[in-house]
Amino acid sequence: MRIIKHPILGDIIEKNKVIIYVDGREIEALEGEPIAAALMSVGIRIFRKTVKTGEPRGLYCGIGQCNDCIMEVNGVSNVRTCVTLVESGMLIKTQVGLGKSGGLDD
Amino acid sequence: MYNQGDVIIIGAGVVGGAIAYYLTEKGKSVIILEQDEVASGASGGNNGQISIIDREPGLELDWAKESMKLFKGYEEKGEFETELEITGGISLFYNEKEIEIGKKVIKKYNKIGYNCEMLIGNQIKRQEPNIDTDIVKGAAYCKEEGKLNPFSTTIGFIDQAIKKGAKLYKKTKVLDFKLDDNKIKEVITDKGSFYGDTVVVATGGWTRELMSKLDLDYKIFYGRGSLMVTNPVEQCVKGPIVPGCFTIGTLYEGDWNLLGLTQHKNGTLTIGQDTRRVNNYNKGVSYDGIVGLGKLFAKHFPNLKNIDIVRVWSAITPHVEDSLPIFGYSKKYPNMFLVAGLKGAFTIAPAAGKMAADMIIGDSYDSRVEEYTPVRFE
Numbered sequence A: 001m002r003i004i005k006h007p008i009l010g011d012i013i014e015k016n017k018v019i020i021y022v023d024g025r026e027i028e029a030l031e032g033e034p035i036a037a038a039l040m041s042v043g044i045r046i047f048r049k050t051v052k053t054g055e056p057r058g059l060y061c062g063i064g065q066c067n068d069c070i071m072e073v074n075g076v077s078n079v080r081t082c083v084t085l086v087e088s089g090m091l092i093k094t095q096v097g098l099g100k101s102g103g104l105d106d
Numbered sequence B: 001m002y003n004q005g006d007v008i009i010i011g012a013g014v015v016g017g018a019i020a021y022y023l024t025e026k027g028k029s030v031i032i033l034e035q036d037e038v039a040s041g042a043s044g045g046n047n048g049q050i051s052i053i054d055r056e057p058g059l060e061l062d063w064a065k066e067s068m069k070l071f072k073g074y075e076e077k078g079e080f081e082t083e084l085e086i087t088g089g090i091s092l093f094y095n096e097k098e099i100e101i102g103k104k105v106i107k108k109y110n111k112i113g114y115n116c117e118m119l120i121g122n123q124i125k126r127q128e129p130n131i132d133t134d135i136v137k138g139a140a141y142c143k144e145e146g147k148l149n150p151f152s153t154t155i156g157f158i159d160q161a162i163k164k165g166a167k168l169y170k171k172t173k174v175l176d177f178k179l180d181d182n183k184i185k186e187v188i189t190d191k192g193s194f195y196g197d198t199v200v201v202a203t204g205g206w207t208r209e210l211m212s213k214l215d216l217d218y219k220i221f222y223g224r225g226s227l228m229v230t231n232p233v234e235q236c237v238k239g240p241i242v243p244g245c246f247t248i249g250t251l252y253e254g255d256w257n258l259l260g261l262t263q264h265k266n267g268t269l270t271i272g273q274d275t276r277r278v279n280n281y282n283k284g285v286s287y288d289g290i291v292g293l294g295k296l297f298a299k300h301f302p303n304l305k306n307i308d309i310v311r312v313w314s315a316i317t318p319h320v321e322d323s324l325p326i327f328g329y330s331k332k333y334p335n336m337f338l339v340a341g342l343k344g345a346f347t348i349a350p351a352a353g354k355m356a357a358d359m360i361i362g363d364s365y366d367s368r369v370e371e372y373t374p375v376r377f378e
């Protein structure tokens, strides 16, 4: 679901439709919108599982402060999806536990 | 009475906490006065490193050894978690000259039984596989070094003291003292007065200013150290990493920006350290200092450079003119006991706190501590 007409923010801006992949699933997104918005629009609410108990987490503050919405994006862990914008062909994965520390294997 | 105890401790950092722990264990009634929150000073803003080879052999190192046993005891008794882990640690050297001096330092510690060696080039990767050995030429490795959680440690001491009857007054700032002859009779705060037979001053970087109220001028300077913390990630840094100049010389003059870091049990890395000589208690961080640290980290750990920094802060920390701690009773005010300027206090706080408590209670103590007497500045 998307809000096309918002009483304060106004009408949604025309954007290119692109495909991104979330845990292998193909999803239509708007280029330049936050990844989190694209996921919410198709009903994905769980972005990651916590370190100790594996509980689900998703969008929380929506403004890049809380780190609750982090996912693996194009192989990089701990990416805040609420402030990272969609690009065509992005490979996005639910993050389980601690993030990888970076390209350790390369 | 709420405002009366055997001992008044000023400052709820790791030092005040450890002293409170051992005094209450021996049955003393203790009041702790803290201007802000527990661990709001240096004890809540540091790297959590257990460091050995930046300490002179003697009492300080003996305190370190004893403290590791005491730390284990707290966990075994189920009192509190410190997350202490002895991982081995390294200090970094960037050229031949530093490495040569480092080797001499290592010999000194080998002689007294510590497991240290100089790692050269690729050998450094045995300890830290992610470090760039084009930049770091040598590393002094010490097997006995490690890390802990400074928050749970400091809070643990204070909580245990409270369980044994200590009273903690937060947001209570000591402003002045009232005397009876030359004894401190009354500790005046912004929340009223407190009374105790003994007054312990454990105020870290604030000590010189507070003591000026008593017309004492201990030569304690202070600086502002900034650190930053990353998102939690899988283990990528094994042990504490410190600048080599900590080990081969004293680095207390001027401002500096050198790499020292720790990865903690929860996966976060604290990365330091930008240090500025300041003359106020402002805890702001300097922009170029923090940017400098980020670059320094990325240079040393190129394949970790994408880890996000989520927060930066600074902490006020003291240093004494002659580089020795200040530890013991004042002569001018014989019921005042001071502890300030312990270097890297987390490595030695348990044993040092225990000794302070012994001295306050009137038990026997190791006379080597007399070298640290505050009387040298009175």
Ligand SMILES: Cc1cc2nc3c(=O)[nH]c(=O)nc-3n(C[C@H](O)[C@H](O)[C@H](O)COP(=O)(O)OP(=O)(O)OC[C@H]3O[C@@H](n4cnc5c(N)ncnc54)[C@H](O)[C@@H]3O)c2cc1C
Residues within 6 Å of the ligand: B010, B011, B012, B013, B014, B015, B016, B033, B034, B035, B036, B037, B038, B039, B040, B041, B042, B043, B044, B045, B046, B047, B048, B049, B050, B051, B172, B173, B174, B175, B202, B203, B204, B205, B206, B207, B210, B224, B225, B226, B227, B272, B273, B315, B316, B317, B339, B340, B341, B342, B343, B344, B345, B346, B347
């Ligand atoms: C950036 C940085 C990195 C560090 N890294 C390490 C490390 O890796 N390992 C290590 O062992 N050490 C490290 N240290 C040093 C360590 O933090 C200190 O040695 C230790 O915290 C000192 O403890 P303290 O209790 O003496 O001082 P503090 O923790 O500063 O406590 C003093 C307390 O007194 C209170 N106070 C002051 N004046 C008053 C007043 N008038 N009335 C009431 N309360 C008052 C303050 O609010 C404060 O809470 C580091 C320090 C810094 C700054």
Ligand code: FES
Residues within 6 Å of the ligand: A058, A059, A060, A061, A062, A063, A064, A065, A066, A067, A068, A069, A070, A080, A081, A082, A083
């Ligand atoms: S939801 Fe808080 S950082 Fe993204």
